[in-house]
Amino acid sequence: MDMKTPEKKLGIKERYRYLTRDLAWEPSYRSHDEIYPYLAYEGIKIHDWDKWEDPFRLTMDAYWKYQGEKERKFYAIIDAHAQNNGHLNITDGRYLSALKIFLQAISPGEYAAHKGFSRAGREFAGAGTQVACQMQALDEIRHAQTQIHALSNYNKYYNGFHAFSDHRDRIWYTSVARSFFDDAMAAGPFEFMIAIGFSFEYVLTNLLFVPFMSGAAYNGDMATVTFGFSAQSDEARHMTLGLECIKFMLEQDPDNLPIVQKWIDKWFWRGFRVLGLVSTMMDYMLPKRVMSWREAWEIYGVENGGALFKDLAFYGIRPPKGWEDAGKAIDHMSHQFMLGFYQWRFGTAFHSWIPSDDDMNWLSQKYPTTFDKYYRPRWDYIRKAEAEGKPFKNFGLAKLCQCCQLPCVFTEPDDPSQLCHRQTTYKGEIYHFCSDGCQDVFENEPEKYVQAWLPMPQLFQDPVNGDLAAWMDWAFLTDGKDNGEYPGSGDQLNFDRWRGLATSNT
């Protein structure tokens, strides 16, 4: 009689081998180039895909287990938040504007990243790379879903949350994030990895998520804190993938260095422009602020980013070309954005407001060299006009940057009293830019950016043809409800009334 021998349990290393590397095979009746047609055209040379290291050695069975556990916790908290009117625990209804911008501009980016990593997982040749990209693709769609579910609770009570995917496609301020991801997804797999895996996930993600999630915690928003925590453990893996990818490219062939450097220059600058939205959220939209945008930049940009580029100097990588201009913009960008949002408030699916005395004093303390000199006088004038019954509204549409697609609100790096104008002519057409950084990106690949769908010029083309009311319908924006100033808005009236019911007897 045969004795049944107990099955030997596999070690982590063996499991990883069986469930990743061993899943790959050498093709016999199709050539390698036919199966992986996108590997060569970007100019990146890879000699040995097996050199790809996955420090996490995560296998799919373990992945499902971890993520399933996180999902259960997440939805338990989201249910509790909904049942206990968690939306009334936020500090103030003004906080909702930060959430709306996040949902309209950033959450769809998670979904775009999901699509991008699915594609990268198919297009890369190495099994280790493919599996790592596949997991990140699943993470990204999970992030999009948890964010949408968490914020859908606010949609039951407040305006501006109802059409985020259309706002992502059709409203002007979201196009900075949309074009960022479209640009990455329209690039080859290696550039995609530098764009999203390295520049966004590694260099810039802390500047997006840490202040935003701390902001949520400071402002009593448990729903957002929860999706932040649920995503955070994935981010560590994403950052590692991004860094591993860049080192892999640089170690494989010295010819890869100039290509990688060009992509770092490009994607740092494009990412920095997306972060402009975050700077405004931090400095103006959080009723209880965590830190200023300047302070966040010091920690996550200057210190962390600086250390990273010091490490990468070993491979010949230098800090991104726009690094210095970015540093000069830090003390200005949030103010420039908020002044823009406020004066174009007829066209935003969130509310804006004139900062109070307290807000302005905080801003002048945090921005001692710029706020009182450049920005307080403008807010003072706007406030005076409002008090005189002539609220400051700019009904002009804005010139947009052909690359980042933001309104050209930025000033000259060395002259904050003068808007920065940059332009070039390509094949007989004039193109405008907000900065040298964006112009450089265009000039490296003009054929790509001439196709940019710019929301403002499009407003004068079919199907809207300059009719602002028709544009609002088309952009799912209800005038007087989703847009305009926070004081007197439906959101303010409802938040104050419901909070009153929850905290008093009248």
Place this chain on the structure above:
Amino acid sequence: MTVAARAPYDFKPRDLVENFHGKQIVYASWDRHLLFAAPFLICVPPDTTFRAFVEGPLAQLLAIDPDAAAIDWTTAEWQKGNDAFTPDFDQSLAANGIAHKELIRLRTPGLNSITAAA
């Protein structure tokens, strides 16, 4: 430089003048007047005279600035794109060489109520 691509890569710009039903875009900006967060996008027929352009849509948009009433259009300094420019007020935008998507800059030295000097 050129885009890396696996096949011929040649696509139409999305903002060609023929998409604007007989009109064109003119961008306009008033130097050192930063109450206006960005240059304006104005969509007008190319046969609009320069005078009609500045006294019409441009003046309307600038009116909310405290310096607007004091602008003297004739002594103002103008720039077209990166170059100094002397407009002929009674000629059309086209005759003034203002092409589709051209940026017109207006400078009014001494008129700066709000913007601090750098």
